[in-house]
Amino acid sequence: MAYSKLITSKYGKDNVKFLKVKKDPQNPKIQNVIEATVLVLLEGDFDKSYTEANNSSIIPTDTVKNTILILAKTTNVWPIERFATKIATHFIEKYSHVSGITVQINQELWSKYNVNGEKHDHSFIHQGPEKKFTELYLKRSGDYKLSSSIKNLTVLKSTGSQFHGYNVCDFTTLKPTTDRILSTDVDAKWEFDSKKLGSISNIFKLSDKETNIFDLIYNKAREITLNIFAIENSPSVQATMYNMATEILKFSSYVDNVSYSLPNKHYILFDLKWKGINENDDLFYPSPHPNGLIKCTVAREIKSKI
Numbered sequence: 001m002a003y004s005k006l007i008t009s010k011y012g013k014d015n016v017k018f019l020k021v022k023k024d025p026q027n028p029k030i031q032n033v034i035e036a037t038v039l040v041l042l043e044g045d046f047d048k049s050y051t052e053a054n055n056s057s058i059i060p061t062d063t064v065k066n067t068i069l070i071l072a073k074t075t076n077v078w079p080i081e082r083f084a085t086k087i088a089t090h091f092i093e094k095y096s097h098v099s100g101i102t103v104q105i106n107q108e109l110w111s112k113y114n115v116n117g118e119k120h121d122h123s124f125i126h127q128g129p130e131k132k133f134t135e136l137y138l139k140r141s142g143d144y145k146l147s148s149s150i151k152n153l154t155v156l157k158s159t160g161s162q163f164h165g166y167n168v169c170d171f172t173t174l175k176p177t178t179d180r181i182l183s184t185d186v187d188a189k190w191e192f193d194s195k196k197l198g199s200i201s202n203i204f205k206l207s208d209k210e211t212n213i214f215d216l217i218y219n220k221a222r223e224i225t226l227n228i229f230a231i232e233n234s235p236s237v238q239a240t241m242y243n244m245a246t247e248i249l250k251f252s253s254y255v256d257n258v259s260y261s262l263p264n265k266h267y268i269l270f271d272l273k274w275k276g277i278n279e280n281d282d283l284f285y286p287s288p289h290p291n292g293l294i295k296c297t298v299a300r301e302i303k304s305k306i
């Protein structure tokens with residue numbers, strides 16, 4: 001009897017990068033770009049490659065990389081949600097021993113900038129660490145999970161945030177505050193309702209106009225996040241993220257649930273009382289560690305029809 005057994009396995013290629021240019025057919029100088037980093041992981045009948053050193057079922061990760069690039073060249077990569085469905089269906093249809101696939105696409109944010117008051121046709125500014133992200137998990141049965149995310153959107157407000165009324169015990173040193181700095185790197189993810197979106201092959205067949213739903217939800221989720229962050233007098237990170245998620249759910253019935261993961265990046269007051277200077281709490285230091293980390297997933301309350 002063997003001493004060990006394989007419990008789970010996945011393999012594929014990570015960090016497959018490309019930049020694709022889209023030219024306006026009427027005026028080829030008017031262009032758009034997608035720069036993306038793709039990950040593909042395959043599951044299926046690959047056990048003997050781990051347990052018997054038998055490579056016959058392995059689709060080399062080099063082939064996985066070539067496939068991503070060939071599909072990027074030969075199909076529409078806008079928007080990344082639809083491109084993810086194209087990659088996933090390709091592997092499921094071509095290789096009968098693939099039973100499930102994970103596709104992740106990280107999109108760099110290149111936005112056109114104004115020159116003489118007008119958006120330039122083909123010059124872009126990189127938006128820094130912020131990324132648009134999508135993840136698809138597709139099974140051979142056709143069941144899937146598709147989500148999109150805002151990642152690494154760093155925000156800070158210098159007032160309009162409070163934190164008090166929390167549990168106090170013999171280990172508590174934190175002082176309650178009605179005015180603090182609030183800063184975070186937003187990671188917001190919304191999972192689509194697959195019953196509303198329909199089958200995966202249906203998503204790939206959606207027209208450019210129909211796939212607008214993905215951009216609409218992304219833009220609105222970003223706007224809601226930024227607006228609530230700015231406008232609300234935040235009682236806590238927990239309450240603020242819940243309000244953001246609720247507004248995204250209200251905006252689109254295509255969204256099944258929303259998750260936020262927010263570090264609370266602390267800025268700590270320099271206490272200069274020792275120097276006799278204690279007016280105007282206005283000088284802080286960014287504390288590199290530790291940080292709070294607050295996560296939640298929010299869905300619609302299911303209304304009982306009874």
Ligand SMILES: O=c1[nH]c(=O)c2[nH]c(=O)[nH]c2[nH]1
Pocket residue numbers: 163174235236237238264292
């Ligand atoms: O918004 C906050 N939530 C917390 O759970 C917490 N804990 C803490 O020390 N500061 C904060 N702030």
